[in-house]
Amino acid sequence: MEKKKITFKINGVEKTVEVAPNKTLLWLIREELKLKGTKKACERGDCGLCTVLLNGEPVKSCLVLAVEVDGSEIVTVEGLSRDGELTELQKAFIEHGALQCGFCTPAFLIVGHWLINRNPRPSKEEVVEALNGLLCRCTGYRPIIEAILSVSKAKK
Amino acid sequence: MLPKLEYSSPKTLEELFEVLEKYQEKAKILAGGTDLLVSLRDRVEKARHLVDIKKIKELDRLEYRKGEGLIIGATVTLRRILESQLIREKYPVLWEAVKTIGDVILKNRATLVGNICNASPAADSAPALLVLEANVRIVSKEGSREVPIDKFFTGVKKTILRSGEVVKEVVVPEPPSNSFGRYLKMMRVWSEDLAIVGVAGLGYREGRELRVRLAYSSVAPTPLRIREAEEAFTRDGTMEERIERAVQVASQRVSPISDVRGSAEYRLNLVKVLTRRLLKQMVEVV
Numbered sequence: 304m305e306k307k308k309i310t311f312k313i314n315g316v317e318k319t320v321e322v323a324p325n326k327t328l329l330w331l332i333r334e335e336l337k338l339k340g341t342k343k344a345c346e347r348g349d350c351g352l353c354t355v356l357l358n359g360e361p362v363k364s365c366l367v368l369a370v371e372v373d374g375s376e377i378v379t380v381e382g383l384s385r386d387g388e389l390t391e392l393q394k395a396f397i398e399h400g401a402l403q404c405g406f407c408t409p410a411f412l413i414v415g416h417w418l419i420n421r422n423p424r425p426s427k428e429e430v431v432e433a434l435n436g437l438l439c440r441c442t443g444y445r446p447i448i449e450a451i452l453s454v455s456k457a458k459k
Numbered sequence: 460m461l462p463k464l465e466y467s468s469p470k471t472l473e474e475l476f477e478v479l480e481k482y483q484e485k486a487k488i489l490a491g492g493t494d495l496l497v498s499l500r501d502r503v504e505k506a507r508h509l510v511d512i513k514k515i516k517e518l519d520r521l522e523y524r525k526g527e528g529l530i531i532g533a534t535v536t537l538r539r540i541l542e543s544q545l546i547r548e549k550y551p552v553l554w555e556a557v558k559t560i561g562d563v564i565l566k567n568r569a570t571l572v573g574n575i576c577n578a579s580p581a582a583d584s585a586p587a588l589l590v591l592e593a594n595v596r597i598v599s600k601e602g603s604r605e606v607p608i609d610k611f612f613t614g615v616k617k618t619i620l621r622s623g624e625v626v627k628e629v630v631v632p633e634p635p636s637n638s639f640g641r642y643l644k645m646m647r648v649w650s651e652d653l654a655i656v657g658v659a660g661l662g663y664r665e666g667r668e669l670r671v672r673l674a675y676s677s678v679a680p681t682p683l684r685i686r687e688a689e690e691a692f693t694r695d696g697t698m699e700e701r702i703e704r705a706v707q708v709a710s711q712r713v714s715p716i717s718d719v720r721g722s723a724e725y726r727l728n729l730v731k732v733l734t735r736r737l738l739k740q741m742v743e744v745v
Contacts, residue, residue, distance in 0.1 A: 304463045324466035324509070327496070347497045351564055360567045366496050367568070368489075370466050371511060414564070435650040436562030 309373035313338075314382025322369040329353045329364040331372070332379055340380035340409045351437035354410040355379050361417050363436070380409035383416060392416055392454045399450040403441035410437050415451045424455050461499050468511040472627075475515060476600040479623045482508040488625060489513075490534050491568035493561065494577045512625070520628060523549070528632040533625070537566040537574075550631060552640025552659050556587035559644045562651045572626050575611065578618045578681070579653075585612070585682030586659035587642055589674035593631045599624040612681035635663035635670075639745045643733045644676075647720060653677065655721040656729040662741030668693070669745055671738065673705070677720075678713035678730055685712045692738065702738045709734045 306321040313336065320335055332341045332355065342352040346365045353364040356378040383390050392415050395401070402408045411434065418425055418433045425433070430451050434444065465482075466489075469475040479486050487506030489495055490513065498504035512518055513534050520532035523545055531540065540546055540557045547554045560583045561569055574584045575595070585608070593608045600623060608629075611618055620626070634640065639662045646652040657676035662669060671692050674684040685708070692705035715726035 305465070307466065323464075325461040325464040327461070347500065348493055348561075348565060351562070354564055361564045362567055363493075363564055366491075366493050366565075368466065368492065368496070368509070368511075370468075371489075371492075371513075433563050436564040 307370050307373075309370060311372050311374065312376045314378060324368065324370050326369045327365050328355070328357070328362075328367040328369050328372055328377070331369040332364060332377070335369075338379050338381050342406055342409060344406075349438070350407075351414075352407050352410045354413050354437065356413060356417060359417075361414050378413070380412055383412060390416065392419065392451065395450040395453050396447070399446045399453065401442060401446040401450040407437060407439045411439070411447050415447075415454075418451065419454055425451070427452060430455075461496065462502065462507065464499070465508040466511065467508070468514050470514050470516075472515060472517060472598060472625075475510060475512065475625065476623065478508075478510050479625070480600060482510075483622050486510050488533075488576070490570045490573045491536065491565075493565050493569040494573065494579075518627060526633065528630055530628050530630055531571050532628045533572040534570060535572070537561070537569050537571060540571060541566065550587075550591060550634065550640065552590060552642050552661055553584065553587040553631065555640075556583045556642040556644075556657070556659060559583050559642065559646075559654075559657075572629060575608070575629070576618060576620070576626055578612055578614075578616050580615055580680055580682065581653040581657070581677045582682055583642070583644065583654060583657055583676055586657055586674035586676050586684075587640070588629065588631065589682060589684040590640065590659045590661040590672040591631050591634060592672075593629050595629055596627045597624050598627045603627070605630070609684050615680045634661065635665075637745070638663035639741055641737060641740060643737055645729050645733065653720060656715070656726050656733060658730070658733040658737055660737040660741060662745040664745060669742065671705070671741055673709060673734065673737070675709075675713060675730065678715045678726060680714075683713065685709050687712060688734070698742050702735060702742070705738060706731050706734045 304323050310319045332338050344350045344352045348363045348366045354361050355364050430448050486508045489509040489511045518533040521535045523529045537557050574582050588608045595606045595611050642659045644657040645655045654677045659674045661672040676682050688705045688709035691708040692701050710730050715723045717723045
């Protein structure tokens, strides 16, 4: 299986790597680049926990081939904070107790940031809809939704 | 783990045809990948050369032309369809059906053409395209052909596409004027699931007469338009009699199976309930 050379930006840093065509973007992030914030769970697009931003839009990285991201820009949960300072949304997750085991948290943060960026004041329904591809099995969704809404209100 | 794969990403249709000719049935088209990568992982899909078509500019078309209708290219994502106010207003049945496919994140990748080429009996866009009488534009090295959507599906996960052929776009003609379209979908959970049963309806006036078109997902080996039920509705009688006749005919024409989402008996009952609900709405609105 012939490897392909791809160049992309991840969390602002340009990288060039060689990957086999059967490797996913999720594999690239976790195994090649050792960024373990992005989680691997169902690997069939159901749980959404591997969600990252690809050219600014959320995608489930288990359903994207690494070779497809040549020339693209990727943001993972590690790329959200700036200079060690948590984002407003990250702080809101802590304040609202919007996590328990934490396994799904990176995906919810990624989608939460995406939503707030494109729609600074989403309604509750819009938040719920944006999150409907992500599964959380411990907190329930209420504190997560409240954390996202609190940031949207703070931006008034 | 995905099986061993080769990958290419042609930039033109001509390059695409060359790859398809070289690899024949070993090649498979990759657009959004949301169905294909799962099938590869499960070893259901045997193809081992993926041809990514997202760099082919010609396939990216989403446009409406008065008279001709709506053209949806092979790489147009469900997200782009949902964001089109024109589609929402002019083709509400299609907009509603697309809205129910997958979730917000998947819609950034998944394509409408992929939804029909995957040819699942549960493809939500298919009943909508059936009642809108869409056509599928197929291209190959030899030329092109246009096939009505009701001739496109041949079985579970099977279409009329031959080796070397690719769906370039779907063309959705102008709906009848003042028509009313709806897609009703029953799921196990309200947010995201395949249909237990889905019903698309289009109602319009021919002179003073109310006409309807009905098509279904998840009730047969392929998405299914049931013209006999449409005709049963058209004949004489009170509105209630006409609706019940259509409901009976529709329930006789489907052949649902039992699976993890519901039993055959439950599906059959849902066909009746949803058909009745849809027809009542049409009688009120159109």
